[in-house]
Amino acid sequence: MPKEKDNTDVVRLSAIEEDILTGMGSQEFYGLEILAQLNLGRSFELSFGSLYPALNRLDKKGFISWRWGDVQDGSGGARRKYYKVTGLGASVLADVQGYRKALEQRALGQTNLGGI
Amino acid sequence: MMNQSEKRIIKHKVRIFLALLIGFLGMSTLAAFQGFSVYQKRQYFFQSETDEKLYNWKQYSSAFRKDYYTDQYTNTLNPSTKNDLAMNQVLFWINDSSEITRFALVEALSSFKSRDVIPYLLILVKDSNFYVRYSASKALKDLQGDILIHQEESYIANHKSLLGKNESLSEENISYLIALLKNSNSYARSGAAKILGNLRVKKSAPALVTLLEESKVFSGEVDGDFVTSFKSEKIYLDSFEVAEYSSIDYLKHVRESAITALDNIYSSHYQKSNITLWVFDGVRNNMILQSLFSSITTSILLLYVSLLLTKYFRHLRSITYLMYLDCFFPEEFFSELVALNEELTSKKASSHLVKIILIRSIAELVWACYKIKIDNILSPPKNRGIDE
Secondary structure, three states: OHHHHHHHHHHOOOHHHHHHHHHHOOOOEEHHHHHHHHHOOOOOOOOHHHHHHHHHHHHHHOOEEEEEEEEOOOOOOOEEEEEEEOHHHHHHHHHHHHHHHHHHHHHHHHHHHHHO | OOOHHHHHHHHHHHHHHHHHHHHHHHHHHHHHHHHHHHHHHHHHHOOOHHHHHHHHHHHHHHHHHHHHHOOHHHHHOOOOOOHHHHHHHHHHHOOOOOHHHHHHHHHHHHHOOOHHHHHHHHHHOOOOOHHHHHHHHHHHHHOOOHHHHOOOHHHHHHHHHHHHHHHOOOHHHHHHHHHHOOOOOHHHHHHHHHHHHHOOOHHHHHHHHHHHHHOOOOOOOOOHHHHHHHHHHOOOOOOOOHHHHHOOOOOHHHHHHHHHHHHHHOHHHHHHHHHHHHHHHHHHHHHHHHHHHHHHHHHHHHHHHHHHHOOOHHHHHHHHHHOOOOOOOOHHHHHHHHHHHHHHHHOOOOHHHHHHHHHHHHHHHHHHHHHHHHHHHHOOOOOOOOOO
16 A cells, blocks of 8 residues: 555656656756756746756656766856756656557547547 | 965955955844834834833832732731821821921821721811822722711812812922922822822823832832931831831832822823733834844845855855855755856846846745755655765
């Protein structure tokens, strides 16, 4: 029983978390890059205020991992944090997107049937 | 001659100093603003200096009242114990030529709280002096002895005239009564306080407060003049030793009169005031806490904003370490701000726009930081990531 509960926790993905995982793909990004990636053509812009809590949640679920980057010039010694989607994250995203595709096809199939 | 490196170090120090100075000035302004708002609240609750003094007095008055009603003084002059002897000695004053002495006698008689004094008060209610008459009349009323004399036409007429006079007490009379508050005879002071209270002479409030303050509530100091007169003339309770008297605070009856008078004068004011003062205490405590927390948070924000405005990004982190603020603002957030600044600069955005976007981003990051901390408290992280 506890395993089932864990699974439901893991599979649960919010819209913004899904966007982040999709936007990151298999590359490494730091916060501002993720924002730039997600805000391109988006109807409402995401901000740091919603990005970082979402990254924190994804990190806790094990869907992303991070590493410290090198010290940047002019940053006074501050390092960037680079995020990457983990295998588990990619698998969960694939599951969710697969389900969406199946749902879409099912809906499409029903429409076709209805049309006959 | 300084070399480039030395120049850079000096420049660096000057920048840090300027940034800290701006932060400090900002914090001072904030503190001054908070101080001013406290002052405004204070002004709202204390409309005058007298009211503030009364507030202070009110703080210990309840403690005093409890003390008064259980003290040795009341027990010593209890009618069932030594009152007969005491009264005989006091009556020595009834034919005294000094109106203040007769006035004090009325006060002394009324303090016995015994119906045995009614015959003497009936004599004094016809006294030539207005204040003696008034005090005797009031004492009779307090002792419910006035029922006995209501039949007496002369008394009724006298009482009515007294009431008529009370309503239009002249400035001269008020001054006389206020001056009596400084009389060496404690019963005269007590009596004057009672009359001023009964007549609700608001003008006398400061003098009454002064009287309270000078009577030294917690010191237990004995009325020196009274003890002196006791020693020399042996009036009042003759069988008592001076040593016993010295343990009794005779000024308590003066204070009680002054308190009652102030209660009368401010009766409506105090009922409201007690609540507002109580609320004020709560508000003040909350404000102290709020200002403490908001000062810390706002000061940090202010410092960052001031650093941003002066564009001293390079030293932000060193100052962050210096002030142990790293726990508040994570390293990666700082680097995001630097990256954002670089991006905006590369796009050749106006400095005004850069500032606005950066300030907004700081607010967003602070909010994100707060949300993450709350999230982590509610569900602690299992995976802490890979720190390479």
